[in-house]
Amino acid sequence: MIEVINLHKHFGAKVAVDGVSFTVKKGEVLGFLGPNGAGKSTTMRMVTGFMPPTLGSVRIGGADIETNEIEAKAKIGYLPEAAPLYSDMTVEAFLRFAAEMRRVPAAEIDAAVERVIETTFLDPVRHQSIDTLSKGYRHRTCFAQSIIHDPEVLILDEPTDGLDPNQKHEIRQLIHRMGKTKAIIFSTHILEEVEAACTRAIIIDRGRIIADGTPEELKAKASNAGTVYLKASGSAGEAIKEWLERLASTASVEVLESSDDEIIARVKPKKGKSNDLSSEVYTLCREKNLNVHELRVEEGRLDILFREITKSDSDK
């Protein structure tokens, strides 16, 4: 549905986007992550056809955004980062305007406006002038215009920005639901959102893609993935630590607490040995007759991966 091929954007000498390529199929929700200024919004502006790329191309459902502009744009719903709106209109009048512009047939405009007002909870303010709305309502009004024509492709630049936790939850659910029938790209810097709504995520830094995969795959890349957390008693902490270090799959042992009778430790596996490590620790505890209070394999965390890969790059 969305094909992005080798996209570059230069602003004078500054390179904002430096060779980004990816595809999003129908039924996929792609989370777009990255630090501020990484090139997320610039990439989205090129994908939606607002900004011409310096190099590279974008195809929406087979139509090139530059040479077949109108056909490609007709398939897209877009929520820009700042959620811009015509402040002199009422919510309902604005949505009607958007519906007409987005080529909703005249007979279906009423139904389309009702549908989006309901899905984005705008009913209380529908007759209100836009310049009197709070930030959350403004954001949802702009979100509403992006889905008014039931587009095949949805591009959302920070869709949950400015919403309260309940609204954030609703919007995530909505994205997740719509993702089954559409191709969706959304950018965010809230990592839990990626896990809640995305089927795939891309991390972008300094205009380049530095990680690409399902949330699970990405989490597995975090340095804490596969670390075994152990709380056990029945022997001196020092001794247990030594045994743990001697295990075949252990890379290192981090002791959190240690006493004469107990240890709390995190055991890091050697590369690719995380599955073996947990069973080795378990066997060790049984052989040494230790009382195991807690034994679990830590799941990788996106925030840790995010910090690791975006930081190491900027340190250079």
Added chain:
Amino acid sequence: MKALITLLLQFAVPTAIIAAVFVGIVFFVLPREVRTIFKRELRSYFTSPIAYVLFVVFLGISNALSFFFTGVLEGGEADLFLPYFQYLPWYLILIAPAVGMRLWSEEQRLGTMELMLTMPLAPWHAILGKYLAAAVVLFTMLLLSFPIVWTINFLGEPDNGVIMSGFVATFFVALCFLAVTSFVSAMTRSQLVALLISVAVCLVLWLGGLPHISEMLMNLKGAWLIAWPLLKLINAVGVMPHFTELAKGVLGLRDIIFFLTFIAFCLFATSTAIRLKRA
């Protein structure tokens, strides 16, 4: 009373024909996108105070000044052309940019340009839709100056054909100034900057066509070798000679083509300015 009805018929019929042709073009010839933007812009002019304030200012200035300073009353001859229409374009130098200053600068300030340009429409749809809405505002404004025509007719027996062509010529000048403003407003997000620059450009366009200035420019030829081509250009695009011809009642094809070309060029320049803004 009978005189008023005759007068209304004299003006209302051609005005209604122009309006009908315009409505026909907007609703049956132009694409739906242009129409949607046109309707939105027009509504936005009339739901905010801008249009009304400008109407009052324009009518106030044009009526007051033409009566008090141009001596239409002392003239004895009820010829509306000289005192009234000669000064009308001067007010339009200020009024037309004031109507058009928000066209694109407001769009940039609110960020809605990003929304509009990612919708499935060609940029010229938006440029034309907005331009036409502002043109309707200016048209309405000229329409509202009808009472002065009535007054002149009350006082004497002017040639209403000449008055009609005076209005047509004035409207063309207003459209030119508006097109310039459309271009300037595409280059800045500040309405004030758009207004000031547009007024300056319109002033140059208008003065460039003044007979004394034309003569002065010609005499400068020897000394200003470098500046001369530029001055000559300003002289060539000066709208005044074309206005004068049209207002005299000579419906010259040459002048109308000049105005239409000028407007088309400015609207094309607007699209270029928008394209450069996006990149």
